[in-house]
Amino acid sequence: MDTPPLQLNELLAEVHRRKPVQVLIQIPEGLKTNVVEIEDAFTREKIPVITILDPSFGACDIADGKAQVLGCDLIVHFGHSKMLHTQTNVIYWPVEFPLEKNMIPGCVKALNEEKFFQKNKRIGIYVTIQFHRHVNEIKKELEAKGFNVFVGMGDLKDGQILGCDASARRDIEDKVDANVYFGDGYFHALAIAFASKKPTYQYNPFTHTLENLEKYKEKYLRQRFGLIAKAKDAQSFAIILCTKKGQLRKALAMRLKEELEQAGKKVHVVAMEHITPQALMGVHVDAYVNTACSRIATDDFESYTKPLLTPIEVEILLGKRTLENYVFDEIRHIGNKVM
Structure with a gap:
């Protein structure tokens, strides 16, 4: 590419x-x-x-x-x-990718060859910013081939998602049979897969392949549940704040601190700009809780010697959320507030 x-x-x-x-x-x-x-x-x-x-x-x-x-x-x-x-x-x-002539026809072909879409024609389309200016063209061409296409509007641009923001699905969740992410990489696509109750597929316009993300969800869940299980015996936690303006969620960190303390855990709150295994190496606790970018916990977890949990996983650890209701940790930006 x-x-x-x-x-x-x-x-x-x-x-x-x-x-x-x-x-x-x-x-x-x-x-x-x-x-x-x-x-x-x-x-x-x-x-x-x-x-x-x-x-x-x-x-x-x-x-x-x-x-x-x-x-x-x-x-x-x-x-x-x-x-x-x-x-x-x-x-x-943003540095946007051009829409090459075979990208949308390749998507139509892949959808038509997938058994699920032979009967289920109502789809929600999602992109990252690199393909956002093409989203209406993608919608128009898919509709010309018999699909009923919906583009949701969330906290970002219409149809745009991030791994930390799947809000674009909220207003179309009940209107679609499935979600289709048009782009490469699994991080952003999995945000939709976990947030939605509908099947989620990824069409990669560079390789012209369509994948059902269910197997990737299952693999991801096995990894995360393993870390939650390891953290069940933890008696001390370090809750990590990030000083980057768009990732600083102090109110969330304080709430998690209170909930863990109510469960009998010893809790420390630490702050840093760049969160790395090396920076945490000298902190003598049993587990970490990451309130910054969810990708730190999900992509780099093998680099940490202690379990590194997301706020959602702390809820599961404390019995406030069931495993079946696992979702990605979303960071919402509303006005000047980071939530």
């Missing part, structure tokens, strides 16, 4: 319109090979620029504080769409 076009001419036109004194570039790991190209383009336009190379995990991780320290009055944030109110002006530059 090639890097999508950066659309630098359009970006530079918007930057000129903002008339910044100095620009801070914030870029995700997958685009760091383009740093020199981007800086050279800004330099040719005589726009002072600094690129920050700290990891950029999403729109929840805007470097507005660092921009102020560096004297930058405009941030260009690559790879994501707006999520937060910030102190510094921000241009969000």
